[in-house]
Amino acid sequence: TAAAFDNPDYAAIVIHNYRWRLSLADGERRYNGLEQRLAVRPVIKVPTITLDAERDPFTAQPGDGSSYRNMFTGAYEHRLLRGIGHNLPQEAPTAFAQAVVDVDYFS
Known part of the structure; x- marks a missing residue:
């Protein structure tokens, strides 16, 4: 970067x-x-893990993903990353990579 x-x-x-x-x-x-x-x-039909950064100043309020849960019809999981700011891949690279790996298990 x-x-x-x-x-x-x-x-x-x-x-x-x-x-x-x-x-x-x-x-x-x-x-x-x-x-x-x-x-x-459009509804997203593929397995999905959404990530929410607790300290992202551009997100009104981090939450549990329920506000957009209905947009996903496939396997779904939401993760809140505590203490993380705006740039998830850089600030929490392990958690970000783990979500990418874990979504494969949904298939």
Whole structure:
């Protein structure tokens, strides 16, 4: 990840991403079709483990996953990672990797 900081476009890309997430900027038009498909909130049928970081400042309130549980029809598990912030793969690499490995057992 540190190598990304050397990209001269890094700051502009990150700022644009947050503006887009807050609906303050347009996204890439080439992805509009995918955005429209996702906007209808299709049910996810594959086995899934969702992760919630307890200290993520961008999440209103970490929880038990029940607020979006109905979006998953396959095997499902939710994990709350205590003491973890915004970047799960970097802050909790073992727990993140374990979730990837564990979801395979659902199949």
